[in-house]
Amino acid sequence: MIAVMDVAITPAEMADLHEVLRDHSRYWGERDLKSLHLSCLVQEFGSTCLVARAADGVRGYVIGFVTPTGTGYVHLIATRDDARGIGLGRRLYAAFAQAARGHGAERLKAITSVGNAGSIAFHRGLGFDARTVEDYNGPGRPMVVFERPLPSTDAAW
Template sequence: MPFEIVTADVGDLHRVLDDHARYWGERDLRALHQPVIVREFGSTCLVAQAARDDTRGTGLGHRLYEAFTEAFTEAARRQGAVRLKAVTSVTHHVSVVFHRSVGFAAQAVEDYDGPGRLRVVFTRAASNAADHRTHP
């Protein structure tokens, strides 16, 4: 399935929120989709056709994330970034395995998202994302 990654705007964010359940299933992650992030970090906020419930299990999510990581790395490097960072909950095992598979180091950090909120923080050098691909 072809897709294009482009700079996001607030309208893109609203479209994802309008169809939230198709992207995230039962998990209510609407609070994580904040317009202020898009407005403040516009040049590195990217959007692509996301893996909705009708594409689960096809490998699209993995391909999207790899393409997104590559596009984000280039945008971040243009802004002078030398490191990439991602965050997930400790219970999101698929995310932990995936980020490690594309070259991120993982560390559990106590109180990262407030008191008693353990999170896994991933970091990786902002080198060429293609160096970290797990498949062609």
């Protein structure tokens, strides 16, 4: 296992997105979330789409953007199966928060499915408030919505 310090976090490029999609199951297991990996987000919001790269490739990534109302929205965040439990997800969130702050964000937001206990625990551990919003993804499709103020410094992570 590689230490979190041996990973460089940099803006994502299209080649990184292709690598992630090629190794999709290493990040998401059996869940097929390929359709959520939108090229336009990397193309248009590259400074807030980040990858954690080690010598052997992308260990984790976050795809996000800042809304016109000042919300840093995390669309996807994942770590590769061999990079879990070392704080990489927390480090990616801190890097995203810093990038989002640079684009005027004042708060952070993310969503997950109601049954995704791992994501819910992870986000709560980062200080997010979590609430279930009925019909968030359409009729009968509730989602858990995470929100928190953007920390004023990276030390808050």
